[in-house]
Amino acid sequence: MTRVACQQLTPAIGDLEANRALSLAAIEEAVDAGAEVIVLPELITSGYMFESTEEAAQVAIAPDHELLREWADVAARASVVVIGGFCERGDDGLVYNSAAVADAAGVRAVYRKLHLWDNEHAIFTPGGEAPPVIETSVGRIGVVICYDLEFPELTRSVALAGAQLLAVPTNWPLFPRPDGERPSEATIAMATGRINKMAVACADRLGLERGQDWTGGATIVDPDGWVAAESRAPGMVIADLDLQSALDKRLTDRADVFGDRRPELYGAVTR
């Protein structure tokens, strides 16, 4: 079993130093709880509700910035994997909504969000490369960010590339929902897990930020698509997941979620 933690946090917009301390403390807390994989929210180094690209650029960091190196230092010392969102300043000078994967080997991958949500188009440049699937000490981990999760062609392609766990740094804006229902995004995470026989760990955020409220939808889904842990409160959600079971794509002896695909027909629907 692999212990996976998602930290539901409230970053301080534009305050790199405060968010550095917040993220490091969250990683340490999860390490102390025995987590082997630790997922932090989208843009945890920066906050979200920027008014302009220029404002975001002031807190954007390169992938070799000391903040991410500190994440990797803890990851190395504790032998864990850390996935978290950050506001990236690219070599090209552009600003991206990105996520880093850090482990004992350092910052292993940086992923730039492909599907920008709503006003993010006014702030960030969209990524141009498919998500990473990283071989780690606990198995293969894929990474997408927030709205990316709502594109099943993308999450399927990450699963087909071998991901046993999909780590999802998110900032889910709060939308109304019927009484007793989970957030739509959590339902999508469950379906993504079940359809692909892949675990899904969503680290959401909280805290009113420049008038925007957030869902606080932290959710860990097991490879059968059931919720292993979830919380609407600040702090950590944690679960032990059988990531080995995500290597076996059979639902029954004769039903296989990958083997039963008919890709030659998926583009063929016309009317």
Place this chain on the structure above:
Amino acid sequence: MTRVACQQLTPAIGDLEANRALSLAAIEEAVDAGAEVIVLPELITSGYMFESTEEAAQVAIAPDHELLREWADVAARASVVVIGGFCERGDDGLVYNSAAVADAAGVRAVYRKLHLWDNEHAIFTPGGEAPPVIETSVGRIGVVICYDLEFPELTRSVALAGAQLLAVPTNWPLFPRPDGERPSEATIAMATGRINKMAVACADRLGLERGQDWTGGATIVDPDGWVAAESRAPGMVIADLDLQSALDKRLTDRADVFGDRRPELYGAVTR
């Protein structure tokens, strides 16, 4: 608004005459309740738990069989659309797990299930053509059958072809689930609705059949992905759906579930 009904029924295996009466009564009941679209379960004309192709062939019918013509006759008289599963004998002599769409114009389409589940491989021949999306009096309706719903590439392609409502005749075998949770398949239906801004109507079945128990998971999902009606009991579930809203793929002014796709990158994930 469009009134959609799913009939959760228990067919008699191998008894065409009994299932003819059952399906016609179910259609009439839904018409009396004001339904404009009526979905019947998978293989409602035949039952499911066949021991061999030969046994299934004995109750298989061609698309011009009088039973389906009777569905179409009621559809014409009442100006409704009927979608139901049937055990099909093809022109080629093979046996298919199929669904028919009937309305005032007769049997408009026959779809053969693409993704056969488990032991169905020993009974049926899989379909070789993409699902239909049919222009009807209430909007465009797509059709898939049961396990097909668990392939998001397929349901996305049906949505991209313009379906406002996805009709899903199903026979969901009963699997254990955590207390308080919906069946996995219903969660997938909700996610499919939300991800595509498309309504989804699943007509499931009940009744122990040769040792197999069924979920009884009839579920109608609106184009926002919320459950509009559901039942674990025999009989009808019914809901009024805004199928016009399924034509608008925006979640916000700047977020569009179709327009935001990045298809050029979905096949690009490697590790």
